[in-house]
Amino acid sequence: xxxxxxxxxxxxxxxxxxxxxxxxxxxxxxxxxxxxxxxxxxxxxxxxxxxxxxxxxxxxxxxxxxxxxxxxxxxxxxxxxxxxxxxxxxxxxxxxxxxxxxxxxxxxxxxxxxxxxxxxxxxxxxxxxxxxxxxxxxxxxxxxxxxxxxx
Amino acid sequence: xxxxxxxxxxxxxxxxxxxxxxxxxxxxxxxxxxxxxxxxxxxxxxxxxxxxxxxxxxxxxxxxxxxxxxxxxxxxxxxxxxxxxxxxxxxxxxxxxxxxxxxxxxxxxxxxxxxxxxxxxxxxxxxxxxxxxxxxxxxxxxxxxxxxxxxxxxxxxxxxxxxxxxxxxxxxxxxxxxxxxxxxxxxxxx
Amino acid sequence: xxxxxxxxxxxxxxxxxxxxxxxxxxxxxxxxxxxxxxxxxxxxxxxxxxxxxxxxxxxxxxxxxxxxxxxxxxxxxxxxxxxxxxxxxxxxxxxxxxxxxxxxxxxxxxxxxxxxxxxxxxxxxxxxxxxxxxxxxxxxxxxxxxxxxxxxxxxxxxxxxxxxxxxxxxxxxxxxxxxxxxxxxxxxxxxxxxxxxxxxxxxxxxxxxxxxxxxxxxxxxxxxxxxxxxxxxxxxxxxxxxxxxxxxxxxxxxxxxxxxxxxxxxxxxxxxxxxxxxxxxxxxxxxxxxxxxxxxxxxxxxxxxxxxxxxxxxxxxxxxxxxxxxxxxxxxxxxxxxxxxxxxxxxxxxxxxxxxxxxxx
Numbered sequence: 270x271x272x273x274x275x276x277x278x279x280x281x282x283x284x285x286x287x288x289x290x291x292x293x294x295x296x297x298x299x300x301x302x303x304x305x306x307x308x309x310x311x312x313x314x315x316x317x318x319x320x321x322x323x324x325x326x327x328x329x330x331x332x333x334x335x336x337x338x339x340x341x342x343x344x345x346x347x348x349x350x351x352x353x354x355x356x357x358x359x360x361x362x363x364x365x366x367x368x369x370x371x372x373x374x375x376x377x378x379x380x381x382x383x384x385x386x387x388x389x390x391x392x393x394x395x396x397x398x399x400x401x402x403x404x405x406x407x408x409x410x411x412x413x414x415x416x417x418x419x420x
Numbered sequence: 421x422x423x424x425x426x427x428x429x430x431x432x433x434x435x436x437x438x439x440x441x442x443x444x445x446x447x448x449x450x451x452x453x454x455x456x457x458x459x460x461x462x463x464x465x466x467x468x469x470x471x472x473x474x475x476x477x478x479x480x481x482x483x484x485x486x487x488x489x490x491x492x493x494x495x496x497x498x499x500x501x502x503x504x505x506x507x508x509x510x511x512x513x514x515x516x517x518x519x520x521x522x523x524x525x526x527x528x529x530x531x532x533x534x535x536x537x538x539x540x541x542x543x544x545x546x547x548x549x550x551x552x553x554x555x556x557x558x559x560x561x562x563x564x565x566x567x568x569x570x571x572x573x574x575x576x577x578x579x580x581x582x583x584x585x586x587x588x589x590x591x592x593x594x595x596x597x598x599x600x601x602x603x604x605x606x607x608x609x610x
Numbered sequence: 611x612x613x614x615x616x617x618x619x620x621x622x623x624x625x626x627x628x629x630x631x632x633x634x635x636x637x638x639x640x641x642x643x644x645x646x647x648x649x650x651x652x653x654x655x656x657x658x659x660x661x662x663x664x665x666x667x668x669x670x671x672x673x674x675x676x677x678x679x680x681x682x683x684x685x686x687x688x689x690x691x692x693x694x695x696x697x698x699x700x701x702x703x704x705x706x707x708x709x710x711x712x713x714x715x716x717x718x719x720x721x722x723x724x725x726x727x728x729x730x731x732x733x734x735x736x737x738x739x740x741x742x743x744x745x746x747x748x749x750x751x752x753x754x755x756x757x758x759x760x761x762x763x764x765x766x767x768x769x770x771x772x773x774x775x776x777x778x779x780x781x782x783x784x785x786x787x788x789x790x791x792x793x794x795x796x797x798x799x800x801x802x803x804x805x806x807x808x809x810x811x812x813x814x815x816x817x818x819x820x821x822x823x824x825x826x827x828x829x830x831x832x833x834x835x836x837x838x839x840x841x842x843x844x845x846x847x848x849x850x851x852x853x854x855x856x857x858x859x860x861x862x863x864x865x866x867x868x869x870x871x872x873x874x875x876x877x878x879x880x881x882x883x884x885x886x887x888x889x890x891x892x893x894x895x896x897x898x899x900x901x902x903x904x905x906x907x908x909x910x911x912x913x914x915x916x917x918x919x920x921x922x923x924x925x926x927x928x929x930x931x932x933x934x935x936x937x938x939x940x941x942x943x944x945x946x947x948x949x950x951x952x953x954x955x956x957x958x959x960x961x962x963x964x965x966x967x968x969x970x971x
Contacts, residue, residue, distance in 0.1 A: 277852035286842075286855035312426050313498070318696040320845050320856065321788070322665065323703045324808075324886045326800055328765050328863065330779025332703045333786045333801035335808050336888055337692060338665035338843065340856055344497070351424055355698070355847055357857030359666065399710060403759030406712050409728040410760065413720055479699045479848075480791065497849035500698060 284374055284388045288367035289356040291391045296366045299387045306373055312344040312351060315361035347372035425460040427474050427498040434458075438475040442591065445600035450553040450564040452545050457596040462490035464515045468593035469539045470494075476537070477501040477511050484509035486516050510534075515541045518570045521580045521588045532585035535603065543568030545594045555605040563610075564599055566592055577607050633678050647671040656860070656889025657681055661930060662688030663790075663809040665859050665888050682811075682930050689931055702844040702853050706837065706863050706886070708762050713838040716766050718867060724763025729838055730890075766835040767865045767882055776880045777870065798921055803905050807898045808887055810928030816893060818918045819900035826916035827904045834867040834882065838890050862891045866899035873911050881910065 288296070300306075319337040326333060342355045343364040352372025354364045370387065373379050428434025441455040456471025465487045473495060477483050483501035485491060491513075492503065506512045506519045518540055527535035550565025551574075569592075570576075580587045580603060587603035601607070634641065648655055648671035658670040662685040670688055677683035713729025716722050728734075730753075742748055770776035786801035794802065807815065822829040840860050844853040864885035872878035883903025885895035904918035905925075917923055927933060 277850075282852070282854060289855055289857045310426070312424055314431065316431055316696070318698045319664070319692060320698050320843070321700040321790075322843055322859065323701050323786070324706070324804075324861075325703045325779070326804060327767065327779035327882050327884045328706045328865065328886075329768070330781055330884075331786065331801055332783060333804040333808075334700070334788050334790075335704070335805070335861075335886055336660070336663035336665060337697070337790075338701075338856075338859060339669065339695070340698060340845070342698065342847075344849075346423070353847065353850060353854075355845055355854060355856055357843065357859065359668070400759050401755065402712065403710070403761070404755035404757070405753050406727050406729055406760040407756035407758055408754040409713075409730075410756070411726040411728065413726075479697055493849070500848045502848070 281371070281374070283392075284384070285354070285367070285371060287388050287392045287395065288354065288363075288370055290395050291363070291367075293360050293362035293366060295391060295394075296363065296370070296387065299390060300366075303382070303386060306369060307347065309345040309347045309352075309369055309372065312346055313342065315341055315343040315364045317341045317359045317361070320355075343368040345369050345372055348376070350375040424494060424497060425462065427459070428471075429458065434471075435475045438471040441598070442472055442475065442600065445591070445598055446557075446589070446602050448557050448562075449555060449602055449605040450547075450551075450558070450562040450599050452547050452564075452597050452599045454596050455598055459596075462487070462494050464488070464541070465491045465494070465513070466515075466541055466593050467596040468598040469513055469515070469541055469591075471596075472539055472591055472593065472598065473501075473511060473513065474498055481510040482508055483511045483513070485513040487513060491515075509536055511537050511539060513539045513541075518573075521576045521590075524588050526583060526586040526588065528586065532587075535586055536588050538588055538590045539593060540570075540590055541593050542566050543594060545592060545597050545599050550610050552608040552610060553601075553605050554608075557602075558605070565610075566599075567594075574607055574609060577601070581606060633676075642675060644668060644671045644675055647674050653890060654679075654681060656887075656891050657812060657894070658684045658688060659888040660891055660894060661685035661809055661811065662692070664688050664692045682934055686931050686934065699845065699848070701856070702846065704841045704843065704861070704886075706841060706861070707765055707768075709837055709839040709841050709861070709863070710858070711760050711762065711837055711839040712890075714760075714763060714835065715833070716835045717833040718835075719766060719769075722763075722766060722769070724761070727760055731892075765865065767867070770834070770867070770880060774879070776867070776882065777876070779882075794925055796922055797908070798925055800902075800906070800909075803921065803925060804884065804886070804898075804902060806925045806928055807885075807901055810898070811930035811933065812891070812894045812897070814928055814930070814933075815897035815901055818904070818924060819897035821916065822900050822904050822918045827907075827918045828912070828916070829900065829903060830869050831883070831900060831903065832867045833896065834865040836862070836864045836892060836895065838862045838892065860889050862887050862889065862895040864892070864895035864899040866896070866903055868903050870910060881906065 318340060320340045321337050322335045323332045324335045325331065338357060339359050340355055340357055341359055341361055341364040345352045345368045347369065350372040352368040354367035354371060356364050356367055370383065374383050438455045441453045445451060445453045456467035459467045459470045461467060461470035477499040479500045481501050482504040483495060483499065484504055484506040485495060495501065496503065507523055512519060512524055524536040524538060525534060527533060544567040546565040548563050550563055553562040553564055584603055589603050590601040592599045592601065648667050651674065654674055655667055655670045658673055658681055659665050662670065669691060673684035673687040676687060711727055713731060714724060714727045716726065767776055771778055787799060789802060789805050821827065840858040842858050843856045845856050846853045866883035867880050868883060870879055870881040883899035885898035885902065887895045887898065901918055901924060905921050907914050907919040914920060
């Protein structure tokens, strides 16, 4: 743990971010065709609590407490690896799956298969949803040039 | 690093039971209660001390501890408490040489509740003999023998008590047993 | 003061049973699901999250259902629920410049980097009741998509600040005060004021903001920028020691640009009022930014003449859950209190009548 504290693995941050945005059912569906993951031990069973969300005055000034959000966390041990999850919302199944996958993904023997068949498809769906929304927003962009041409 | 062990099997019920035990111990100073029997905290932290911290320490309570790297990782994970120097902590876990009571946070006349709680690990607690405890929560006198209390503890305790309402509360922990010394209690040598 | 009275349990339980029945309404009409409220009453959900000071769309929707649509009651329910949950810690401050934009407009610059993005807005609608909505199951055309997606855009205030025309914010990372842990004290620092306003009653903030425009506070505000969209929330779990993403939340941000005549230490420049709220809450964010600017009067050396500049008045009365508690407690039995008032009044009357009689004689 001290190791990760000084040197967060960007790939790990990526898969944790993807899992935090994925629904429990989506993850379960992608895991279904894969060989079952071995038994794990709960270091911390899924637990729902709050994180105080902070903003900054003026967007870039001193921090202030905006309000809280619900967050569910879970930690599991899978062999030598400890998997952690902190995900927005109150879905305990999602938090447990995210923690389990965080542990499994730390194992080099499993990583590539799980990245290809679980994380990559989830990330692609999330990216597609973001882009679809951004294209809708773009359709509402005001084109002032049109007015100049009319005049 | 040795393996990180779980906390309470059921965080809510486990913490409620331990809270009840600490409440009982604090309201009846010197009475021995059991807490944390099912826990496997990293050595040298004992079960009772682990149960108290799992129950009372969290992100809002700065914590100081002397139990080494494994205990630090365990407490960081399960309690999420910020780790600070003893003089700045709300909870202080002492498994080795205990810090002087007077060096810990005392609270103020306005906010005496901010006084620190020292979780002091000792070798054994035996009821019915040893120190003579008197004060609120004790009808006449309660006897408690503490094996392995720090040298000069009773003198330091008398000074601590003289500072009431400010001061430090102590929870003595041995194995899965604990007894509390709220700052109101008087202790006389046997 | 009110006195606890016993009795009435049967009446109370019958009243609650009737409340349940009226909540459901006519049993022949299909029951609303919480997800329907979450999806189709989204702005009510956003307001309850903001005033309940807890971001959870489903819980806010459930609270609205339970409160029969009374949004202050719903915010109260959400605040009560949040007290049952442990707090894991505080997030990293949100980076609103990296917001995934749904809407972003500026009233100060026509052509600004990133452009004017209207998003799903009530603006430019004609406010005519749409009776087509009364007919269920009518298919609506999907919103159009442009080929090039909108990207995140720099804040307008940053453009002004770069030219030295906008007062810079203090960027020191002091631990902000927290109203959920420490009671409000005065003088209240700006972070505490902003927390108070972010969860304040929308109607109260709106009226105060409006008052600053109408001459009570000498404000000349411009909307520098409003942005609505999603921001990533990052949190550093103590056991990991590095920040991880928890997911995204919807927020609305408003930067209100105001004139400042300058002082001995600072040149004339623009200053900002700031609004940031959970969900899509444009009116709320704008009102918050007007009131924030009003409350900065003291630190900017301006005269304090108007209600919106009076921090004690504003911050003590902004919270609708506190306010409703104190106002609504008046309906609880005050029988003994009132008896003593009555007695007092009768005594005064008697002595007054006696005095009149005496004078007449």
